[in-house]
Amino acid sequence: MQERKSALQQLDLSLLFFLFVLMCISLLAIYSAGNSAQYSADPSYFVQRQIIWFAVGTIIMLGAMVVDYEVFKNFSIWIYGVSMILLVAVHFAGIEVNGAQRWIGLPNVFTFQPSEFVKIFMIITLAHLLYTITKVPRPKTFTSDVIVVAKILGVGLPPFALILIQPDLGTALVIFFIMVIMILMAGVTFRMIGLLTTIAVSAVTFLVWMHNNAYNVFIQIIKPHQLDRIYAWLDPQENIAGEGYQLYQAMQGIGAGRLYGSGFMEGVKSQSGDLPEIHTDFIFTIIAEEFGFLGATILIIVYFLLLYRMVIIAFTCNNTFGTYIVAGVIGLFVFQIFQNIGMTIGVVPITGLALPFVSYGGSALVTNMLAVGLVLNVNIRTKHYMFGEDD
Template sequence: MQERKSPLQQLDYTLLFLLFVLMCISLVAIFSAASSEQYNVPAGFFVQRQILWFAVGTILMLAAMVVDYEALKKLSIPLYVISMVLLILTHLFGIEVNGAQRWLGIPDVFTFQPSEFVKIFIIISLAHLLFFITRKPREKSFKSDSIVVGKILGVGLPPFFLILLQPDLGTALVIGSIVFIMVIMAGVSFRIIGLITGAAVSGVVFLVWLHNNFYDMFTQVIRPHQLSRIYAWLDPTANIGAEGYQLFHALQGIGAGQLFGSGFTEGVKTQSGMIPELHTDFIFTVIGEEFGFIGATVLVVVYFLLLYRIVLIAFNCNNTFGTYITAGVVGLFVFQIFQNIGMTIGVVPITGLALPFISYGGSALVTNMIAMGLVLNVNIRTKYFMFGEDE
């Protein structure tokens, strides 16, 4: 017997509360970052614009909740085609900023980053593909698993490489993480997953070999500015005057925060203007220096609880299409959170990924809000039964 609940009753208010907490942390951190000497605008300027983006994102999140996610099956192919068209247009006519051609629009009037929205489109397309593949029992064999992986890669790799050409390694790796999560969700054997992991590691080893033996060929794959970031990551102190400048001062700032931090708008490194992109890519530095280990831990715990709630929604969903959508969103958030915090503390190379719901920005924030809308959509349409699932 089914327990009948209205959408408002099934809405995950805990998830919404955690999202609200992240919004508040974002506005506080951005206000402090905007108080830095590097910005020639009032501190409230970026905060007001971020509030506007949160408002737009909230409207789109609600829109993503209203339409039954089952209807997205019919839109998956058109959305994938739109993704490819946008990426090709970006490659041909995109606006170039700091050596990267990632934006479409009219300079100084309106621009957006298509690759951000492609993340959502890829999640929907792959979720529909997996739903189609797994709707009937299939033979568990190496050949069968290889075909499934081939289909997933056939959908995921074209946008991956087009984004890589922009170049935007960070977003390309986000697409890669979504694809990898979907491979796992497809239920393929650990042997296949091991082979994929081994291929990725072999690719890195090959690049190192190429760097040491055929440098000219290597620079055709890894751009000079990307290589500089890797050098800076390996030894920030030896590259302080170049790419290591940002990371070196970020590490010093976070270290200076110690347990309780230096206080709101009182960070020496953050307020001195020594850390470029402080309100976007390096926003975690503000939290680490001014609110210390305690503040950084609170943020990480909020992220953990947010991801935990999303995983619960995925487990409770009795519709495989909804489960795949939610799993894709988990892959989207986990990689971005790990990569952004990791690059700020020197664990991984700098890639320029925003910290979800915290960094200042339009396209990335709106994309993440839409992703949350899809998760809430799945949750309010999950059916619960008193005596087990419907057969």
């Protein structure tokens, strides 16, 4: 027997609350960043624009909840086609900023980053692909696993490659991680997981060998500025005059925050202007320096609770297509959170990924709000049963 609930009753208010908390943290951190020496001309400029982006993102989130997510199955091929067209358009007609060609639009008027929206398009496309693969029971054989992995990689690798050559390693890695999540969700055997892990480790080992023995070929794959970031990650003090400068300053600021922080708008590194792009890529430095270890821990706990609610939605969803969509969104956020915080504390190299819902930005913020809208869409259309599911 099905227990009927309205869409409003099905709305996950806990998830929305955690999202609201992240918005508040974002506005506080961005306002503090706007008062630093590098932005002192108009301290409220960034926070005002962030409020606008939150408003736009909220409208997009609500819009994503209106249409039944099942409809996306009928348009997944078209969605994938739009993704490829946008990425090809960036290659031929994109706007170049700081050596990267990632944006489309009119300079100084309106621009957007197609690769941000491609993340969502890829989640929908791969979720539908996985749904078609798993809706019919398949034999648990190595050959069957090879076919599944080949299909997922066949869909995911073309946009991955197009984003990588922009170059945008951070977003390309997000696409790659979404593919990994979908492969795991497909239920492949440990033998296949072991093989893929071996291939990945071998690929990294081969790149290291190329760096040492075939450098001219190596830099055609890993661009010089990306290699400089790896050098800076390995030894920021040695490369402090170059790519290591941001990482060194960020780590100094985070360390200075200690347990309780230096106080709102009182951070030495965050207010001195020593750390470029502190309102975007390095927003975590402000939080850790001005609110200390406790403030940073609270932020991470809020992220954990947000993701926990999404995991619950994925588990309670009785539609595999919806489950795969939510799993893809979880993978999207997990990787971006880990990568952004990790790069500010020196755990991983700097890639330029924004901290979801906290960093200043337009395309990234709207994309993340759209992702939350998809999760809420799945949740409000999940059927609940009093005595088990109907056949």
